[in-house]
Amino acid sequence: MPATAYAAGGEGGPxxxxxSSSSRGGLQNGKINVETRVQTKVNGSSGPAKPxxxxxxxxxxxxxxxxxxxxxxxxxxxxKVKAWRKVKLFGIGDFVGxxxxxxxxxxxxxxxxxxxxxxxxxxxxxAVNPNRKDDPEANSCDKLPFWxxxxxxxxxxxxxxxxxxxxxxxxxxxxxxTEITMAPDGETKVNLPTWIWLDKAKFRKVSVxxxxxxxxxxxxxxxxxxxxxxxxxxxxxxxxxxxxECPIVDGRIGEPWAKGKAKKTPPCGVKYLxxxxxxxxxxxxxxxxxxxxxxxxxxxxxxxxGEFGADQNVTVKEIQSINR
Numbered sequence: 001m002p003a004t005a006y007a008a009g010g011e012g013g014p015x016x017x018x019x020s021s022s023s024r025g026g027l028q029n030g031k032i033n034v035e036t037r038v039q040t041k042v043n044g045s046s047g048p049a050k051p052x053x054x055x056x057x058x059x060x061x062x063x064x065x066x067x068x069x070x071x072x073x074x075x076x077x078x079x080k081v082k083a084w085r086k087v088k089l090f091g092i093g094d095f096v097g098x099x100x101x102x103x104x105x106x107x108x109x110x111x112x113x114x115x116x117x118x119x120x121x122x123x124x125x126x127a128v129n130p131n132r133k134d135d136p137e138a139n140s141c142d143k144l145p146f147w148x149x150x151x152x153x154x155x156x157x158x159x160x161x162x163x164x165x166x167x168x169x170x171x172x173x174x175x176x177x178t179e180i181t182m183a184p185d186g187e188t189k190v191n192l193p194t195w196i197w198l199d200k201a202k203f204r205k206v207s208v209x210x211x212x213x214x215x216x217x218x219x220x221x222x223x224x225x226x227x228x229x230x231x232x233x234x235x236x237x238x239x240x241x242x243x244x245e246c247p248i249v250d251g252r253i254g255e256p257w258a259k260g261k262a263k264k265t266p267p268c269g270v271k272y273l274x275x276x277x278x279x280x281x282x283x284x285x286x287x288x289x290x291x292x293x294x295x296x297x298x299x300x301x302x303x304x305x306g307e308f309g310a311d312q313n314v315t316v317k318e319i320q321s322i323n324r
Contacts, residue, residue: 071125166293183257197254
């Protein structure tokens with residue numbers, strides 16, 4: 001990730017002072033960043049593992065691309081600057097070392113790296129969301145690591161918090177693939193209602209808990225399916241219901257087709273009015289998920305609904321008639 005492009009403590013530098021990813025910092029655009037230590041669990045087990053990416057229905061909102069989190073003790077900040085001084089390429093090590101010594105050692109704004117406060121707090125550093133590292137906003141956390149006394153909450157708006165963790169977990173939700181079941185399956189006929197439904201066992205609530213080790217910061221984000229939106233892939237079609245949005249009823253989206261239902265209207269489905277010719281229509285089925293979050297230290301609430309969908313090819317043939 002960009003934050004570790006030039007890792008102090010690499011070749012020629014000292015080893016990390018502790019077995020924590022928080023001590024793996026780097027320099028980008030003249031700033032010391034850190035690889036996030038945020039951990040996630042899916043429904044109480046290690047994760048994540050998801051087939052796709054949830055998209056917010058709010059086009060103006062995305063999970064945070066970066067934040068600040070506890071990263072370095074005073075001794076670790078000092079060690080990192082010393083590590084930079086061992087980089088001899090074009091004198092860059094001494095140049096960087098002088099810059100950071102002026103900031104952390106010589107009293108502007110810190111003195112002697114706050115070594116006299118070892119164990120009384122941490123320097124918080126910028127961390128990039130690994131799911132959003134290519135977003136332009138990933139560069140918005142451009143402050144050098146800053147001191148935060150133990151048990152205090154920084155005033156920095158981008159400092160990690162339960163809500164930030166909840167928003168991070170939004171990207172980690174392991175949603176099932178949107179694979180609808182159709183009857184008829186794969187190939188249907190003009191003016192023949194096609195029934196559509198989703199497996200009740202697959203589409204249930206799913207949660208991800210994001211936490212920051214060695215802190216009380218934690219949040220759980222939960223996704224709950226609320227509807228299925230059908231786009232037939234052509235204007236020459238009728239959807240059931242007319243809005244094309246199938247609600248969840250009794251924990252199921254749509255209703256399985258069965259013998260004896262041929263003359264009934266499907267609660268969720270589509271009727272194509274024209275043949276697809278030698279090709280097929282690309283039917284898109286998208287599930288809308290309600291997203292909420294909770295925390296033991298904050299009230300929690302709603303996050304923007306998310307959508308996750310997939311395309312399926314549907315071949316539509318004319319009903320063949322026999323002239324006698």
